[in-house]
Amino acid sequence: xxxxxxxxxxxxxxxxxxxIATQTLGxxxxxxxxxxxxxxxxxxxxxxxxxxxxxxxxxxxxVITRDHATRVLVRMETVEVARELDDGVEYTFxxxxxxxxGPFVRVREGDLVAFTLSNAANSTVPHNIDLHxxxxxxxxxxxxLVVPGxxxxxxxxAIKPGLYVYHCATAPVGLHVANGMYGLILVQxxxxxxxxxxxxxxxxxxxxxxxxxxxxxxxxxxxxKAVDEEPEYVVFNGRVGALTGEDALRAEVGETVRLYVxxxxxxxxxxxxVIGEMFDRVYGEGGTRVNQENVQTTIVPAGGSAIxxxxxxxxxxxxxxxxxxxxxxxxxxxGILEVTGEERPEIMxxxxxxxxxxxxxxxxxxxSPAGDASASASTDESH
Amino acid sequence: MTRVLPLLxxxxxxxxxPPGADDAVPxxxxxxxxxxxxxxxxxxxxxxxxxxxxxxDFRGRPVLVAMVYAQCGTACPFIVRDMRRIGxxxxxxxxxxxxxxxxxxxxxxxxxxxxxxxxxxxxEWTLLRGEADDVxxxxxxxxxxxxxxxxxxxxxxxxxxxxxxxxxxxxxQDGLGTDPGPAADALRSL
Amino acid sequence: xxxxxxxxxxxxxxxxxxAGAVHxxxxxxxxxxxxxxxxPLVETAGGPRTVRVEAFYLGRTAVTNAEYLAFxxxxxxxxxxxxxxxxxxxGYLRHWAGNLRLGAAAPPRAPVVNVSWFAARAYxxxxxxxxxxxxxxxxAASASATQRDGRxxxxxxxxxxxxxxxxxxxxxxxxxxxxxxVWGVRDLHGLVWEWTSDVTSAxxxxxxxxxxxxxxxxxxxxxxxxxxDFEDYAAFLRFGFRSGLEARYVVPNLGFRLARxx
Numbered sequence: 001x002x003x004x005x006x007x008x009x010x011x012x013x014x015x016x017x018x019x020i021a022t023q024t025l026g027x028x029x030x031x032x033x034x035x036x037x038x039x040x041x042x043x044x045x046x047x048x049x050x051x052x053x054x055x056x057x058x059x060x061x062x063v064i065t066r067d068h069a070t071r072v073l074v075r076m077e078t079v080e081v082a083r084e085l086d087d088g089v090e091y092t093f094x095x096x097x098x099x100x101x102g103p104f105v106r107v108r109e110g111d112l113v114a115f116t117l118s119n120a121a122n123s124t125v126p127h128n129i130d131l132h133x134x135x136x137x138x139x140x141x142x143x144x145l146v147v148p149g150x151x152x153x154x155x156x157x158a159i160k161p162g163l164y165v166y167h168c169a170t171a172p173v174g175l176h177v178a179n180g181m182y183g184l185i186l187v188q189x190x191x192x193x194x195x196x197x198x199x200x201x202x203x204x205x206x207x208x209x210x211x212x213x214x215x216x217x218x219x220x221x222x223x224x225k226a227v228d229e230e231p232e233y234v235v236f237n238g239r240v241g242a243l244t245g246e247d248a249l250r251a252e253v254g255e256t257v258r259l260y261v262x263x264x265x266x267x268x269x270x271x272x273x274v275i276g277e278m279f280d281r282v283y284g285e286g287g288t289r290v291n292q293e294n295v296q297t298t299i300v301p302a303g304g305s306a307i308x309x310x311x312x313x314x315x316x317x318x319x320x321x322x323x324x325x326x327x328x329x330x331x332x333x334x335g336i337l338e339v340t341g342e343e344r345p346e347i348m349x350x351x352x353x354x355x356x357x358x359x360x361x362x363x364x365x366x367x368s369p370a371g372d373a374s375a376s377a378s379t380d381e382s383h
Numbered sequence: 384m385t386r387v388l389p390l391l392x393x394x395x396x397x398x399x400x401p402p403g404a405d406d407a408v409p410x411x412x413x414x415x416x417x418x419x420x421x422x423x424x425x426x427x428x429x430x431x432x433x434x435x436x437x438x439x440d441f442r443g444r445p446v447l448v449a450m451v452y453a454q455c456g457t458a459c460p461f462i463v464r465d466m467r468r469i470g471x472x473x474x475x476x477x478x479x480x481x482x483x484x485x486x487x488x489x490x491x492x493x494x495x496x497x498x499x500x501x502x503x504x505x506x507e508w509t510l511l512r513g514e515a516d517d518v519x520x521x522x523x524x525x526x527x528x529x530x531x532x533x534x535x536x537x538x539x540x541x542x543x544x545x546x547x548x549x550x551x552x553x554x555x556q557d558g559l560g561t562d563p564g565p566a567a568d569a570l571r572s573l
Numbered sequence: 574x575x576x577x578x579x580x581x582x583x584x585x586x587x588x589x590x591x592a593g594a595v596h597x598x599x600x601x602x603x604x605x606x607x608x609x610x611x612x613p614l615v616e617t618a619g620g621p622r623t624v625r626v627e628a629f630y631l632g633r634t635a636v637t638n639a640e641y642l643a644f645x646x647x648x649x650x651x652x653x654x655x656x657x658x659x660x661x662x663x664g665y666l667r668h669w670a671g672n673l674r675l676g677a678a679a680p681p682r683a684p685v686v687n688v689s690w691f692a693a694r695a696y697x698x699x700x701x702x703x704x705x706x707x708x709x710x711x712x713a714a715s716a717s718a719t720q721r722d723g724r725x726x727x728x729x730x731x732x733x734x735x736x737x738x739x740x741x742x743x744x745x746x747x748x749x750x751x752x753x754x755v756w757g758v759r760d761l762h763g764l765v766w767e768w769t770s771d772v773t774s775a776x777x778x779x780x781x782x783x784x785x786x787x788x789x790x791x792x793x794x795x796x797x798x799x800x801x802d803f804e805d806y807a808a809f810l811r812f813g814f815r816s817g818l819e820a821r822y823v824v825p826n827l828g829f830r831l832a833r834x835x
Contacts, residue, residue: 082740092738121825124741125810126817145817147824149664171813172806175737220738223730223806418657523690523773523820524659530774 043157044069044110044190052113054103057237058249060199060260061106064188069110076103077118078127078146078168078181085207085233086240086332088216093238094127094168094179100238101203101264102166102183109161109190117144118151127176131156132164132303133185145170161189163286163305165262174266178208178226180238182264184305189288196309197255202243204272204300204322204333205264206231213331229267234327236320236335243320243335251312253341258309259320262286265302271323272306273297274337276316283307297323314344410443410548421524422550426517428483431495431510438550441509445553445573446479446546447566450518450527450539452486453498458541461559463502466543469556473567480508483521485529485537487512526555547573596628596835603630604757605835609721611712614808626712631705631758632830634748635765636696638669639681641688644696646673651695660691664823668744682747684765684828690820693768693829704770705832707815711808714761716754723754724805733807736763741826762807768829772815 049071053061079098085091096102107113119127128144134156146152168181208226209219213233236243251257263270279295286305300306320335321328328334416423422439430436447466451459470478484490495510529539545553545566554569599605610623645652652672656665666687670676697703717723751760
């Protein structure tokens, strides 16, 4: 058979089968007599029922220790609320649970999740939820739409382990996400994850305000900036300074820390880095396998996540940043991890005061602070 | 009284529940309808025989109802098939099947009769058409969404609704080729 | 010269006929929305990209609490304690103080809310009117203060989005405080959502990402559905809202206004 003829027949076959498909299956082409045979995926037996522990960032619910799948009840309410985005700057956030990011949901591989989503009566718009952990059309979004003052319940099996983003997917999706409707859901693998001393929940995102960064008062959403991907704010956990000062993350020397890092976007990819530390292990893109070790900066895609672990060798102040630096230093993508404990001068120390470089003899001698021989063994961030 | 009694007896006999039914009390068609009954919402219909019909005509026995249209060559035959399936699986005698046209303008009684013939629908099937307002009201009560499209088709939700003897909604089955089990179970429990 | 004057007068008198049908004075409280074409947000493959809307009368403002009170006085079956759950879910008129008392949360001239589609329709029928269709409503709502189609105007769009940037006020403000659009109709934006007669036609799934192929098992969609203008965020929001409604629902920020054939 000549090649052109073969291609023609192939094309005709495809076209014809397409026609037949639409005739016999009609609009319901995805659903037909040969309904999906579930035996292809073996689902573990469900035993018992429990109410999920939900936490606000940066807290993470406790490790799940049960060894079987169960029915987990999750309740979330979507709330539109004006809160501070920065000192003196207010924004009407659209939220899961009243805060940005939404609560951290922790379930176990195989769990049957019964999810009840309610929309506060004083909301202006409808909301729903798309959980990236859900296998199926829209991740639950199509069946979870609720208008203000209503609620709905749907169920899904968490068949794939990993760290997933969830977010509102009501039209227009960009607006709902830009206003703060996202969070993380961890589907713990059946075999569990290696134990660590501390876990934290960190979620990066951007905000597009009509006023420039720092302009006070209630700020409106700016569609043009969002479309152009030029945010005024890039922050961790929903506001400038959410992880600083009294709200800084805290740990101790010698502990292993695991960060569940999400990126709600809506637009930017994060170059996540902790100044002064390396990630001993990275579960790239929030998957279930450590796919890299000794990493300085890892990518967290918009609508994605990463899990990083590191042993804290020395005390001090470690800074979480998006290493796209102007976001960190000019738009708010900065957080602090305060590590307390015994100093470790053998890890890092200064070996003497600053001195002039060789060959600068003609320059006037620097006003040398002779009495201030600061050979202190502090681990200042020298970056 | 002597005139009324035979009529009453006739009415009772006509509405007697099928043998083997759980409730020994025959259905009383004169009892007030419960609030949840769709039959309590005023509407006027016409059957494919061209006769006037009312939803309350179906009182006394459960009903599987769906909204389709004669020109729909794609999903609607599947809805009919799915309705039959529920009936087969449930195995409940006396089940009524009702199809209401979403397109009363084009679906004349003649068109509906042709649809009946081409799908081989027996006496237990009733095909109805009505005024646009009544179609809209019924669709709203059933939660059926529909939208006429410029190419002459009507995009619509694929939904089969089970009504009890009083015309109240018992259960809904959505989609095409859906497992008839839950609907059949609900039907058997009536 | 006289001939010229006569010709001029005849010409001027004939102008309305040239401009389009002459309509009688609009019924009280309503404005004439002239026939025209508009491009709906939701497109269907193979369908026309514009829809023609015939001239119709539209309420200048939404129906108020006071107006609805008159209705339930006349129609006891629609009073709060009597309304059938089949036709209006729990929460029907919850902001009123009683069956026939408005109370502080329901100012008389504020738009009536917490009413279902069945209730709105019943009110319209009582008034000898009807609800506007979605096309009629969207067509009228695309008008700004100066243009029949203000949707390309970034300032118009921005003003619409402002509404969503603020938490909803409680109680709701009076109707008629917003600027009139080119048709003389107020508050189509910025006050409450509004029922339309064919709200049950909102078929695209609420998940706008998949609007290209609606959940095909649940919806027999006659072809791909796309959005005409992805940046028309306000229309998207309204569309999303309608998709989530059932006819018996009541929502604290959902009211309605009347329409009549012209």
